[in-house]
Amino acid sequence: MVGDVVGTAAERIAVAVRAGGHIALSGGSTPRAANERVAALGLDWSKTVLWFGDERAVGPDHEHSNYAMARSSLLDRIPGAQPRVHRIRGELGHEQAAIAYARELGGVFGGEAPQMDLLLLGLGPDAHCASLFPDDAALGERARWVVGVGTPGMAPLVPRVTVTLPVLNAAREVVFLISGGDKAEAVARAFGDAPGPDAPASLVRPEPGRLTVLLDPPAAARLEDGR
Numbered sequence: 001m002v003g004d005v006v007g008t009a010a011e012r013i014a015v016a017v018r019a020g021g022h023i024a025l026s027g028g029s030t031p032r033a034a035n036e037r038v039a040a041l042g043l044d045w046s047k048t049v050l051w052f053g054d055e056r057a058v059g060p061d062h063e064h065s066n067y068a069m070a071r072s073s074l075l076d077r078i079p080g081a082q083p084r085v086h087r088i089r090g091e092l093g094h095e096q097a098a099i100a101y102a103r104e105l106g107g108v109f110g111g112e113a114p115q116m117d118l119l120l121l122g123l124g125p126d127a128h129c130a131s132l133f134p135d136d137a138a139l140g141e142r143a144r145w146v147v148g149v150g151t152p153g154m155a156p157l158v159p160r161v162t163v164t165l166p167v168l169n170a171a172r173e174v175v176f177l178i179s180g181g182d183k184a185e186a187v188a189r190a191f192g193d194a195p196g197p198d199a200p201a202s203l204v205r206p207e208p209g210r211l212t213v214l215l216d217p218p219a220a221a222r223l224e225d226g227r
């Protein structure tokens, strides 16, 4: 869907909040505006449980923390009842944080692959999503729900913690928020070409869940002209 990425994303989040569900927030910078928009809607978040698709192995106050971005763009702006928040404790280090988060997911979802009602993702210029980078071994993970990534494929070059494909593809709805011409080639590879580990986002195809790709016109440029 090409158009108002921020407005459409904020409305998708609002629908999930009104329904009271499990929402996995995305890292990176693109979600910030949608977070701010939905925080201003005055919704009741008391029945909502917030998770994270990935995190950098840093503390919650670090400039690279995805939690810090969510806190300043969303959590600190929610006036009334707060959602329940499950933060990835990056400060534990990528391996220990992954183990701890998998345990937390298991505590809520039991033995089944955690099923998010809404899972938000961005897209890197290399077609990575969450912290699943091109041709990384983490892409082959089928047993663990969360893994540590010691060497990320892109800046910030700090170790990462990420949910794996089984969790991404178990979601009821996955929504990609993508803006900017620097993503056009990655968009074409992730949503135009045949799926493959060189374009991790091409492997995110929730079944039986729904996939929505929100693009602004520059990000869609290579898709639309069919190259």
Ligand code: 6PG
Pocket (backbone or CB within 6 Å): 026, 027, 028, 029, 030, 031, 054, 055, 056, 066, 121, 122, 123, 124, 125, 128, 129, 130, 131
């Ligand atoms: C992260 C993200 C990552 C991000 C993309 C897009 O922790 O870095 O989860 O997958 O979504 O890199 O980032 P931007 O939105 O900043 O372009």
